[in-house]
Amino acid sequence: MSLFFHHAFHYVSRFISFCFLLLFISLGNYTCLKTHIKVDSLSVVHRNSKVVHLYAVLVDSLLRNLKLAENSFLQQITNFEDSAFAICAPEPYHFFPPECGHFVTVMYPEKKPDSELDMERRLLHRFLVLPQDRPYFRRAAAHLFSSDFPANAPLINVHEGLIPTVKDGEVSAVKGIYSYHHYCQDSVDDSGWGCAYRSLQTIISWFKWQGYTEHPVPTHHEIQQCLVNIGDKPSSFVGSRQWIGSTEVSFCLESMLGVTSKILSVSSGEELSNVGGELAYHFRIEGTPVMIGGGVLAHTILGVDFNKNTGELKFLILDPHYTGSEDLQVMQGKGWCGWKGVSFWSKAAYYNLCLPQRPRCL
Template identity: 45%
Template structure:
């Protein structure tokens, strides 16, 4: 299990919307921000998928997901790799390697560690994420937690914490795991100012990339801890 870490919770809280939204839906409950090096392991260049997965796990841990409804620990990078080997998804040499993981592996691990199935939603190349706005609204409005986003041409894993619509288009709330420094680092306001958590317009995503969304199929009361948006 992960050692005791000084991880920032709910780093999106207080971040203003990009304009005046006509519609918005945000993550319910609480999560911790996992990022490069937050546990002392220098995983720059290969660990972004693992860190996003750990953020998803932290939300499930707070929700008490897992066998019998008991909270489960957030798995370490090595534990994630070992689990994928045990499941037969990866060869033995994968454990201890610097090989990437994506949304499919994240879904396998969430089921393995927490008993939570995941829905993988595919956005074909050239069509972007516009067609998945409805799925994201449904997920967050119904009490869903963080979502994992991955792609091919755009291979940088990201966490998604919400969606909103303004007159000029749709935006998603991105949690970027590529920040590298000690856990806690800049603090919530500093993370927001530096853009590590940010609203990003769908038009800015790579149209040459396909994208996959990993949506954990676990819900909590949508009104519980709904923290985001404008203060």
């Protein structure tokens, strides 16, 4: 078992200045580049390693970090005439692709956007034999350590640790990271009307965490303005407390992120017992959270536990109606995130499910 030490080098400055002199023989001309290099090294050691050995490990990690920075500078210098960007300091990012099982540290020039780093990402995917249809090395997908999370930020992946209960069932669940958005966050009292807005925020957070978009999680006002801008709602809708449903969620995803969605409809909660196979397929292939709206309520589905032989089905539900603090024990212990049977859904309500489709890209 390994323990990951994220060494911040607090006893020295995290910024080390280097001067690079690029010498040209002709007439003694030269170009001088002076910049700061951010040093952020990551070391992986066995939990039984002795403290006396950690210094050498950290020094080796630091040297590899500086070597990556040197390579970044040399590549920028080589491509300087063909680049629209000036030579700039590289920034380190630590990634943890699930297929790898280990961290990968990458240096990106700080002023070069992700849209200009497609070739670098493709090389990494080929070298590590990773899928070519999902982004693992965009900046937004960088691994966040516990110290990186701001205080009172929405919790992530609150379903982890919950035990499925269907006998001989197969679990298919959301892939990646999402933030749990619920009533009364961000100093907005949306109790009684904002559940679908919160479900949409959770879905957009998934696309942001996975690096598919840099679009921030929208506010209620921004969601309403989006629906007005595309002509779905009148201007009076902005600032109101009107509900939205699965269709509006799909409109916002397409307008804000360019993400298309599949809409699945059933005439009653009982009929949701027939969608286990389709939802299982969605989570295996797309891996995105699903928004479901019925009656006056909206929820987020994070997965299913389905026995295809017996038809027994349970849904992993993330409930946006929670109004408490960011307390994981309360969220799980009180069932705000948990496995629910088909009886959870109303027999008298008509349900629409919004299944966001993952873009195929790097």
